Amino acid sequence: MKAAVIVFPGSNCDRDLAVALERAGAQVEMVWHKESDLPSDIDMIAIPGGFSFGDYLRCGAIAANSPITRAVVAHAGRGGYVLGICNGFQVLTETGLLPGALMRNAGLKFTCHTQELLVETEASDFTSGYSKGQTLRIPVAHHDGNYNADEALLARLKGEDRIAFTYGNNPNGSVADIAGVLSENRRVLGMMPHPERVVDTAHGSTDGAPLFDALVNAVVSA
Amino acid sequence: MSTEPKITEELIASHGLSPDEYQRILEIIGREPSYTELGIFSAMWNEHCSYKSSKKWLRTLPVDGPQVICGPGENAGVIDIGDGQALVFKMESHNHPSYIEPYQGAATGMGGILRDVFTMGARPVAAMNSLSFGDPSHHKTRQLVNGVVEGVGGYGNCFGVPTVGGEVRFHPAYNGNCLVNAFAAGLADADKIFYSAASGIGMPVVYLGAKTGRDGVGGATMASAEFDDTIEEKRPTVQVGDPFTEKRLMEACQELMRTGAVISIQDMGAAGLTCSAIEMGDKGGLGVKLNLESVPQREENMTAYEMMLSESQERMLMVLNPELEAEARAVFVKWDLDFAIVGETIAEDRFLVLHNGEVKADLPLATLSGSAPEYDRPWVETPPAEPLEDVPGIDAIDGLRALISAPNYAGKQWVYEQYDSQVMADTVRVPGLGAGVIRVHGTDKLLAFTSDVTPRYVKANPQEGGKQAVAEAYRNLNSVGALALATTDNLNFGNPEKPEIMGQFVGAIKGIGEAVAALDMPIVSGNVSLYNETDGQGILPTPTIGAVGIIDHIDNLIGGEVRDGHVALVIGATEGHLGQSALLAEVFNREDGDAPHVDLALEKLNGEFIRNNRDLIKACSDLSDGGLALAAFEMAEIAGVGVSLDMDDTPTLFGEDQARYLVACNFDQAEALFVAAGQAGVAIFSVGRFGGDQVSFGAASAPLSELAATFRSAFADAVA
Numbered sequence: 001m002k003a004a005v006i007v008f009p010g011s012n013c014d015r016d017l018a019v020a021l022e023r024a025g026a027q028v029e030m031v032w033h034k035e036s037d038l039p040s041d042i043d044m045i046a047i048p049g050g051f052s053f054g055d056y057l058r059c060g061a062i063a064a065n066s067p068i069t070r071a072v073v074a075h076a077g078r079g080g081y082v083l084g085i086c087n088g089f090q091v092l093t094e095t096g097l098l099p100g101a102l103m104r105n106a107g108l109k110f111t112c113h114t115q116e117l118l119v120e121t122e123a124s125d126f127t128s129g130y131s132k133g134q135t136l137r138i139p140v141a142h143h144d145g146n147y148n149a150d151e152a153l154l155a156r157l158k159g160e161d162r163i164a165f166t167y168g169n170n171p172n173g174s175v176a177d178i179a180g181v182l183s184e185n186r187r188v189l190g191m192m193p194h195p196e197r198v199v200d201t202a203h204g205s206t207d208g209a210p211l212f213d214a215l216v217n218a219v220v221s222a
Numbered sequence: 223m224s225t226e227p228k229i230t231e232e233l234i235a236s237h238g239l240s241p242d243e244y245q246r247i248l249e250i251i252g253r254e255p256s257y258t259e260l261g262i263f264s265a266m267w268n269e270h271c272s273y274k275s276s277k278k279w280l281r282t283l284p285v286d287g288p289q290v291i292c293g294p295g296e297n298a299g300v301i302d303i304g305d306g307q308a309l310v311f312k313m314e315s316h317n318h319p320s321y322i323e324p325y326q327g328a329a330t331g332m333g334g335i336l337r338d339v340f341t342m343g344a345r346p347v348a349a350m351n352s353l354s355f356g357d358p359s360h361h362k363t364r365q366l367v368n369g370v371v372e373g374v375g376g377y378g379n380c381f382g383v384p385t386v387g388g389e390v391r392f393h394p395a396y397n398g399n400c401l402v403n404a405f406a407a408g409l410a411d412a413d414k415i416f417y418s419a420a421s422g423i424g425m426p427v428v429y430l431g432a433k434t435g436r437d438g439v440g441g442a443t444m445a446s447a448e449f450d451d452t453i454e455e456k457r458p459t460v461q462v463g464d465p466f467t468e469k470r471l472m473e474a475c476q477e478l479m480r481t482g483a484v485i486s487i488q489d490m491g492a493a494g495l496t497c498s499a500i501e502m503g504d505k506g507g508l509g510v511k512l513n514l515e516s517v518p519q520r521e522e523n524m525t526a527y528e529m530m531l532s533e534s535q536e537r538m539l540m541v542l543n544p545e546l547e548a549e550a551r552a553v554f555v556k557w558d559l560d561f562a563i564v565g566e567t568i569a570e571d572r573f574l575v576l577h578n579g580e581v582k583a584d585l586p587l588a589t590l591s592g593s594a595p596e597y598d599r600p601w602v603e604t605p606p607a608e609p610l611e612d613v614p615g616i617d618a619i620d621g622l623r624a625l626i627s628a629p630n631y632a633g634k635q636w637v638y639e640q641y642d643s644q645v646m647a648d649t650v651r652v653p654g655l656g657a658g659v660i661r662v663h664g665t666d667k668l669l670a671f672t673s674d675v676t677p678r679y680v681k682a683n684p685q686e687g688g689k690q691a692v693a694e695a696y697r698n699l700n701s702v703g704a705l706a707l708a709t710t711d712n713l714n715f716g717n718p719e720k721p722e723i724m725g726q727f728v729g730a731i732k733g734i735g736e737a738v739a740a741l742d743m744p745i746v747s748g749n750v751s752l753y754n755e756t757d758g759q760g761i762l763p764t765p766t767i768g769a770v771g772i773i774d775h776i777d778n779l780i781g782g783e784v785r786d787g788h789v790a791l792v793i794g795a796t797e798g799h800l801g802q803s804a805l806l807a808e809v810f811n812r813e814d815g816d817a818p819h820v821d822l823a824l825e826k827l828n829g830e831f832i833r834n835n836r837d838l839i840k841a842c843s844d845l846s847d848g849g850l851a852l853a854a855f856e857m858a859e860i861a862g863v864g865v866s867l868d869m870d871d872t873p874t875l876f877g878e879d880q881a882r883y884l885v886a887c888n889f890d891q892a893e894a895l896f897v898a899a900g901q902a903g904v905a906i907f908s909v910g911r912f913g914g915d916q917v918s919f920g921a922a923s924a925p926l927s928e929l930a931a932t933f934r935s936a937f938a939d940a941v942a
Contacts, residue, residue: 009473009557010466012382016647034556049645051380054466110375112642113635141379141642197644202661202776204650 001026001219003044008033013049020196024212036067043219044081047088060090082188089190098190100149106173112141116168124186125218129210136207138193145192147174226257237264258527258582265493272594275718276750279731284739297338299746310344311407312747313712313768319460320402324369329463332377335406337489340472343416344408350387352673352766356397358940367941375640380465385641386658398756403712405768418488420506420541427565431537433520438533449756467536474557483546490537498539504591509572512565526582601724607682610801610815618870618919628808632936657698668773670704677762678802679817688733689820695769697844700829703780703836704771711748716760726763740822782840784861786913789892794882795905798873804847805876824881831904838891845882851875853884867910870920
């Protein structure tokens with residue numbers, strides 16, 4: 001399994017994500033945002049957390065127009081896997097690979113804490129390592145994680161079983177407590193919580209590890 | 223040709239230079255200085271940059287040890303953490319700017335300390351901050367707390383460094399001067415540390431990072447004066463931070479340093495281009511020539527004076543190996559940052575500043591740097607504290623409730639949850655109780671960080687208070703199983719021209735020096751902030767101690783949580799010292815009596831006992847202000863388990879005797895600890911047990927859930 005981690009100048013969870021993917025058995029290449037092509041034979045692209053271009057305007061808006069992002073969109077169009085975490089999720093909504101938008105937290109403050117998370121579907125290669133209804137404890141750290149979708153989109157996401165995770169005790173005002181959503185083909189996942197921060201015992205929890213393990217296994221066994 | 227203002231008495235005074243200091247300038251250069259030169263002298267000789275009132279005393283601090291790679295004098299201290307790795311760290315204040323403009327003041331405080339660390343070649347891996355504010359009910363406090371916390375978070379979160387610890391306190395003495403002390407630590411290979419001393423003649427001097435604007439002109443001079451009612455006019459002296467640029471500058475510097483192109487490097491902090499250029503030249507015994515028209519500028523028509531004194535952020539100055547210019551430039555092009563050759567090193571002892579071919583300053587460099595005034599300020603010893611008057615007994619639960627509903631002792635979640643504490647994915651122990659702990663990336667080694675001081679103690683008894691700040695830091699490190707390695711100090715005081723304030727400073731330094739020597743945690747870096755006064759009212763003397771420790775393997779971390787059924791033991795003797803205690807201050811509104819005495823030999827004995835017996839300890843907390851009652855509650859609260867202590871008397875529960883720890887362990891471990899304590903000559907007492915859903919002190923009790931709700935909401939209720 002070959003994974004590319006995209007690096008924007010303000011990415012700051014790029015190494016963390018690479019470590020988590022490598023731990024699960026992936027071979028990882030870091031790809032600079034000014035590149036316009038991905039390395040060959042990439043199975044999966046990960047877009048890390050951080051502040052891609054400072055995010056002084058709308059989070060992820062400038063990153064969505066970076067040269068490499070066109071290659072990411074093309075990869076997704078071919079049915080490739082894309083995982084966006086935190087700022088990566090914001091970038092994915094800005095590119096249109098995932099629907100909805102992420103707004104300023106309802107409390108208006110940045111919040112970093114360990115969050116109770118519910119697994120809403122196991123029907124994806126990202127979530128098949130969990131069981132539906134399982135409760136996870138995964139950290140969040142964001143200022144703009146308030147997921148917004150109109151009634152029609154919300155009904156569609158629910159109807160198509162595309163809500164991957166919801167929050168217990170909603171920390172940011174997200175509609176329907178949504179913490180992560182899947183694309184129509186279930187190959188693109190965006191989520192605000194940071195599974196890469198809970199993958200080994202030193203972190204005090206390993207609740208994030210099954211996500212990376214399941215994804216690597218899905219590619220390897222495909 | 224631009225004309226510069228005439229040198230008048232008013233102009234000299236407005237640069238913070240005394241008539242005597244101006245005379246000295248005339249003697250050094252043998253003529254009247256130009257306007258730009260006056261600005262340069264003012265920048266180099268202000269208290270903030272020259273340490274002119276404090277130097278004499280700072281020299282007395284212990285700074286050596288086998289673990290020390292680089293002590294005070296560089297951008298940050300460097301210590302050896304084994305395996306060829308080094309930790310680079312420092313704490314620095316940004317008090318004056320944060321009071322004037324809390325968000326940007328605090329943000330650029332973070333920016334400055336992070337640059338100090340990565341200038342030396344280290345990647346920042348942990349941050350802390352120690353914040354002091356006025357009375358929660360004072361009309362400015364709420365705005366300051368909100369602005370400062372958002373500023374610290376806004377900068378650190380975007381930069382991508384985990385904030386793993388810190389302190390927040392309130393006291394009316396900070397009504398007119400808040401304190402923002404920021405700590406950062408970074409990791410580097412021990413043989414790849416970068417220093418500031420220039421070498422080689424005719425080497426290019428290169429400007430790196432963000433462009434220069436007019437922000438922060440005169441900032442260091444502003445930070446060296448008291449406040450009065452003209453404070454609003456000082457807003458333009460506060461810089462504006464851009465963490466995204468800082469993050470790129472850090473990454474670019476890391477790549478640049480790998481190219482081998484860096485001969486020496488220095489960040490542009492206080493007094494910007496002036497201080498950094500002079501420092502690099504002086505340390506290398508060289509002169510420096512600058513051509514200001516080459517400086518990347520953000521604004522039009524900037525004068526030499528403005529460029530030399532600007533404190534625009536996210537900038538560096540380096541001396542470049544000219545053979546590698548292309549490689550170095552390519553790194554900065556990649557990160558979209560400025561890279562401009564703005565001058566060169568010269569053989570003569572000369573600081574020559576040209577702007578469009580015109581000489582704006584021509585000064586003897588070594589003299590300029592080395593001849594800053596140094597004062598032996600008169601000081602008087604702080605008189606012994608009046609004896610403590612009678613303290614009425616109080617229902618123990620009422621006492622605890624009063625403490626945890628006060629913002630000083632309430633939970634600080636509202637603060638630390640605004641900081642990313644886990645980015646870099648190596649955080650092992652998040653903020654909340656005691657020291658923060660991170661893993662050295664790719665290893666099983668851990669580093670622990672703590673920041674401590676109890677200003678009430680320092681005011682009552684500067685020497686014991688200074689000792690206590692170090693001792694508490696030492697205990698916080700031991701409580702997680704870490705061996706204390708070294709210390710950084712951030713000394714915040716009032717006006718040093720007042721003998722009683724200078725006396726506080728001298729006393730605190732003596733105490734700190736004694737303690738770091740006894741506990742083997744030398745001072746490797748630090749910062750002094752004086753003139754924290756408004757309209758003649760000084761702050762509490764606040765010598766913040768930032769300390770780091772090491773745990774050789776993650777298995778040796780004392781990181782567990784209290785469980786139902788654990789025994790509660792106190793290590794160290796309790797006599798019930800209530801002078802200057804939290805209980806007195808918060809419940810009785812009194813600040814009388816002496817600070818607790820610190821027995822450094824006992825601190826060492828008990829601290830080593832904790833570390834040597836870590837296998838027998840499930841969880842541990844040091845006992846500090848708030849005493850046994852507060853520590854027991856905090857350990858119970860974080861684990862969500864009740865606690866029941868056998869005693870209910872006020873001195874035992876709320877006394878603040880030093881050299882004590884509260885330990886939780888199972889019954890068999892407790893027996894073994896008693897045996898070990900007997901052998902080591904350490905005092906140990908069984909004081910109760912953890913379990914159930916109540917907090918009970920003797921017969922008094924209350925539900926944990928009710929107290930926890932108070933503890934978790936009181937801070938935000940008071941100041942959010």
